Amino acid sequence: MTQVQTEEPTSRVGRWMLGISGFLAATAVIVGGLVWWQHDWGEPFPTLDTEHLDEQQIALVEVLRREYEQPGDGRKYAEGVEEAWCADFVSWTMREAGRPLANPNSGSWRIPGVYTLQEYYQQVGRFTRGDVGYRPRAGDVVLYGPDSPLGQHTNIVLESDGETITTIGGNELGGIRVRTITLAETDDLVGYGRF
Numbered sequence: 001m002t003q004v005q006t007e008e009p010t011s012r013v014g015r016w017m018l019g020i021s022g023f024l025a026a027t028a029v030i031v032g033g034l035v036w037w038q039h040d041w042g043e044p045f046p047t048l049d050t051e052h053l054d055e056q057q058i059a060l061v062e063v064l065r066r067e068y069e070q071p072g073d074g075r076k077y078a079e080g081v082e083e084a085w086c087a088d089f090v091s092w093t094m095r096e097a098g099r100p101l102a103n104p105n106s107g108s109w110r111i112p113g114v115y116t117l118q119e120y121y122q123q124v125g126r127f128t129r130g131d132v133g134y135r136p137r138a139g140d141v142v143l144y145g146p147d148s149p150l151g152q153h154t155n156i157v158l159e160s161d162g163e164t165i166t167t168i169g170g171n172e173l174g175g176i177r178v179r180t181i182t183l184a185e186t187d188d189l190v191g192y193g194r195f
Helices: 009-038 055-069 086-096 114-123
Strands: 127-129 141-144 153-160 164-172 175-182 189-193
Touching: 055 086, 055 153, 055 164, 055 175, 086 114, 086 153, 086 164, 114 127, 114 141, 114 153, 114 189
Parallel strands: none
Antiparallel strands: 127 189, 141 153, 141 189, 153 164, 164 175
């Protein structure tokens, strides 16, 4: 009679648990690496040539630099409201720089929505469509539609060279970020609120 060797159940369970743990660890490393690789971490605040900026543009750049270096959370810019806060950031920084906006619906300095921000610029005659060859300048507000890489969004131009713009925006991956975009490659750039 042949004797069949049986494996201890605890030994099998231990190897099974070790295999599952190894698989989970390897998966976490791969997923973490992919997220890191594809993540756009933003850029440093640029050194701007202020020689060609007026006093109001310089005041805005100073506010934007301060908020970039010591950012608040979204509620700071939205009067304590928990909401998507890109337009709140634009409104708050404009007010801080002495260029308050006026919500066309309430009259408040705070304009919490991208569409309402566009409506404001249209009402005051300072809206320019993104497809007309306008060269943005420091302080202009960029308005993006829902099909842009950022979704429906807004941020502020820091500098422009004609082909690219460097912007700063709130609520970009949950924080305040600087990024440079190529205008010709940016889908659904609706237009600009001229400074």
